[in-house]
Amino acid sequence: MSNDALLARLRDELGKDAVLTDADVTASYSRDMMPLAPAGSPLAVVLPADVAGVQATVRACAEAGVPIVPRGAGSGLSGAANAIDGCVVLALTKLNQIVEVDPANRLAVVQPGVVNLDLRDAVEKHGLFYPPDPSSYDWCTIGGNLSTNAGGLCCVKYGVTTDSVLGLEVVLADGSLLRTGRRTVKGVAGYDLARLFIGSEGTLGVITQATVALRPLPQAPATLVAGFPSTEAAGEAVARVVREGLVPSLMEIMDATSIKASEAYLKTDIGAGSGCQALLLCQSDSGGEVARRELAVLEQICLDCGSDMTYATDDLAEGNMLLQARRVVLTALELYGTWLTDDVCVPRTRIAELIAGCHRISEEVGLRIAVVGHAGDGNMHPTIVYDPTSPEESARAHRAFDDILEVGMTLGGTVTGEHGIGKIKQDWLEREIGPVGMRVHRQIKAALDPDNLFNPGSMFAPG
């Protein structure tokens, strides 16, 4: 089938408005938020309105031999949803129905185009909670969250996306529809296929529906902020929190560069002036007296580890204001240039060493690197500031990006805690999982997508 014939068939089957080919328009669907990743020019962007439209698209592209790159909102940070030349970008944003909320069984059934925040809001009305909360929760979609197994700030207590999924509906490479998983809390009938597709970055199929488990809505969080004279002291506090068996509902860390950026952006004093080298932000959502006790223990650990400034509040609005300092870091860094954020997860005992490594790399490459991260699970996001119009500076940024991964691996960590491999860490995947792991990946890919239809440029090169 020629490209023209493919487009004609897609327009015929899905409707004219569902197939976009204007180059200016398709370009806006050609990449996510990761500047380092390459992006090609799609043949077309297809926006099916239902699962039948997804199946029709998959069947037509399979016949035409045109690869498919599935995507959601494009909030990704690894280029996994970036177009390759001549592909069909399959945007799932119009499959955006919350099909069902079943409060009696604490579950919801959702389409992939539903925005994370919309799901959160919909279930909150029933006193329920959908935990996964990537930083982009107000615009990223559930489909993207599933495909990257997205994390967020809640993971320290509630896990990542895969921990909230009961079942999936997936369109396979031949257009058939796989229903896998269940609506019950437990179930071991057959292989755990749902979790194979989750985090597979659109390389094995197109997720068209998910059944997700919900939790009781936790209490409004109480918040503690603690400033430290060194990152080592803050890292020791994190290690102590883990060792003493505490499970805060949020525990974030900011280094001095992040603190200064936030101060400049928010035009407020959060400690940089008084020599604060690291901030820990902790929350407890256990409610009332229990939360106050948890925060008191956290506060004492921080003080014991050398914190010279602590402040706790159970006022929700004040807590949100304190968290603002953390939430604005990336935006604040734009005061200095363009940001490039990395993603590495290390054992929780090694956080201070990772930050020290980032500061060393910052000096070596002569670029500002701000370290923020989910301290409670060791998932750090060192963020490099650079000028993308300078090829030389871009090269230094890229080098820093890789050097950070090297440090993370040396510390016993992984090269991606939550953003994924995508189009930027394929060499690193091979280094992390080794030749046997790569072979198994290729075997599974070949078994489920023998013609390499789905997202062929992402995660790894098929064998």
Add this chain to the structure above:
Amino acid sequence: MSNDALLARLRDELGKDAVLTDADVTASYSRDMMPLAPAGSPLAVVLPADVAGVQATVRACAEAGVPIVPRGAGSGLSGAANAIDGCVVLALTKLNQIVEVDPANRLAVVQPGVVNLDLRDAVEKHGLFYPPDPSSYDWCTIGGNLSTNAGGLCCVKYGVTTDSVLGLEVVLADGSLLRTGRRTVKGVAGYDLARLFIGSEGTLGVITQATVALRPLPQAPATLVAGFPSTEAAGEAVARVVREGLVPSLMEIMDATSIKASEAYLKTDIGAGSGCQALLLCQSDSGGEVARRELAVLEQICLDCGSDMTYATDDLAEGNMLLQARRVVLTALELYGTWLTDDVCVPRTRIAELIAGCHRISEEVGLRIAVVGHAGDGNMHPTIVYDPTSPEESARAHRAFDDILEVGMTLGGTVTGEHGIGKIKQDWLEREIGPVGMRVHRQIKAALDPDNLFNPGSMFAPG
């Protein structure tokens, strides 16, 4: 390679004592605890002492074309570890080292032959908790728990085995060693292979090591027992507990037949005499005042739903005594005959309907059926009492076993919540997951084990 040559090679590579061929001895390794499942006569039982021994066994059997059935302690309830004629039973019980406990990062590294209780005890010394607790926890092994994705009584709060695993080491069909997963809390580098092997019932590889996540040790549980005049009332109480957002650390249900059996066995009164038709046993491990408050809310829900007997205690020994009634049910049923326990998981709103269905089936087949189960996650174990020496009665027992699954599926449930498909529910797997699901299973099996070396009689027939 002839069978004799295979045995000679195995003896040469693993040592004489590691290869058992005496028929009386091998017979004792030929089945698990599920009486319905067929079991063949193994060529040999091989007991490697280390991962190299597992690799040598796999390579030798692959060359000889002799299938391998991996097994742990044999506590399984689906025949998944049952021998097939002429196979090598690969018993992992000598790989029984707790390789590492890392309290600072709340993880442990264990070999598959470690007994669940030994791991629990080893980490408890560090104030840590390995949650998965199948009923056979004092003799089942971690390898079996992983291969069946075992559940237990803790699941309502802490999930099943897969929820506690960070990484695996697996010997593949060509003898190579796959290391997958990580030591960090989060990680999305590549496909979630660990969770593909977990619950695959030994059909994809031999698990030789696992890195498991540990939790802080919870408080000693407080216990509530509530008697109900009908199973409907007890089922409504469970539904209310879910709907109102409570998460007890244990919530078990017993029907009248179970209660009577326990009473007869324990020689004590737990309510049957006063017309109690169902018991709920609940625990909270939140500690102190919080636990007392949780139990008070649970108690009020039970009373509101018609409970005519409630009793709460925060005394650990007394709580354990109350739980005894639940724990002894299977043993107690042996007063009446041999038991055959089923495993079905339904939405938590449908528990009373499942129990009613079991009672109807009991009358139809003329056999005693006692229903006990993990009410908090809808995972019920209706247990049929019969005389296995009577072929006619065995046939009725088998019919009841299937009819219970039919009822479970009709209620929106799954045919196995935690025991697995094994050699007894293969037709049911096909019914539950359908032809597309079966095809994907066969594609994955063919990709990873093309010669059908591993446990070929279990879960499904390869394509």
